[in-house]
Amino acid sequence: MLQEQEAHAAEMERTFIAIKPDGVQRGLIAEIISRFERKGFKLVAIKLVVPSKEFAQKHYHDLKERPFFNGLCEFLSSGPVLAMVWEGEGVIKYGRKLIGATDPQKSEPGTIRGDLAVVVGRNIIHGSDGPETAKDEINLWFKPQELVTYTSNAEKWVYGDN
Ligand code: UDP
Ligand code: MG
Numbered sequence: 001m002l003q004e005q006e007a008h009a010a011e012m013e014r015t016f017i018a019i020k021p022d023g024v025q026r027g028l029i030a031e032i033i034s035r036f037e038r039k040g041f042k043l044v045a046i047k048l049v050v051p052s053k054e055f056a057q058k059h060y061h062d063l064k065e066r067p068f069f070n071g072l073c074e075f076l077s078s079g080p081v082l083a084m085v086w087e088g089e090g091v092i093k094y095g096r097k098l099i100g101a102t103d104p105q106k107s108e109p110g111t112i113r114g115d116l117a118v119v120v121g122r123n124i125i126h127g128s129d130g131p132e133t134a135k136d137e138i139n140l141w142f143k144p145q146e147l148v149t150y151t152s153n154a155e156k157w158v159y160g161d162n
Contacts, residue, residue, distance in 0.1 A: 014044065014085050014147075015092040015128045016137035017099075021079035023124035024048075028116055029082055032125060035098055035112060040158035041088035045138075045147045053077045058140060062133075071121070083141045089159070092134050095127045 019032055037043065051059070056073035063069050086095060100111025104123050107114035117123045128134035138147070152158075 011089045012087055013089065013091050013131070013134070014087045014138060015095045015134045016126075016141060017084045017086055017095060017128075018126040018141070019082040019084075020076060020122075020124055020126060021081060022075075022122045023116075024080045024082055026116075026124070028124060031116070032112055033084075036086050036095070039088075039094070039098065040154065041086045041091050041095070042152050042155070043084060044087045044149070045083075045085040045142050047083050047142075047146070048080050049083055049141075050080055051077050055140075059137065068121070075121070085138055085142060085147060092128055092131060096129065099125050099127045 017036070019029055023029070023032060033043070053073055056076040057064070057069075059076065060069065060072055063072065066072075088094075098112060100107030100113035102113075102123065103120045104113040104117035105119075107117070109115060112125055113123050128137050
């Protein structure tokens with residue numbers, strides 16, 4: 001039993017998910033959280049913040065050479081962003097699947113962007129694209145003490161215990 005729990009813990013991942021100002025203003029917070037929650041992922045940190053433009057530039061530093069970088073950073077800092085950390089097996093990759101393709105015109109129906117957004121510049125949600133960026137983004141947006149470690153009652157039903 002202990003070994004199984006340890007193996008299970010070793011497979012746990014955390015990812016950074018943010019509902020951008022358009023998703024917050026459009027009243028999509030509950031809809032989006034509920035998709036991650038119903039899947040079986042666990043919320044371990046959450047806060048509503050208005051990032052500064054400098055902070056947005058740090059968050060999107062990988063894209064600083066792209067033509068849309070300035071507008072993107074202005075937009076991200078234009079209003080409240082709901083910053084979250086979600087935990088679960090495979091949550092980084094599967095979180096991206098739940099979110100859908102960057103351009104909502106190409107996102108599949110059933111995904112968050114496919115169902116709820118129309119254009120790439122207003123695609124309502126951000127999700128880390130890999131283990132390294134997940135770690136960096138969690139550290140950028142949250143202090144260690146803002147991450148809550150707890151056992152969810154649902155865990156044994158989501159993952160099984162034998
Ligand atoms: N973006 C944009 N125009 C583009 C490509 C991207 O406005 O042609 C924005 C879009 O909001 C996207 C963000 O830049 O979500 C970050 O781009 P990235 O390629 O990292 O996409 P994501 O990881 O968000 O799917
Ligand atoms: Mg990205």
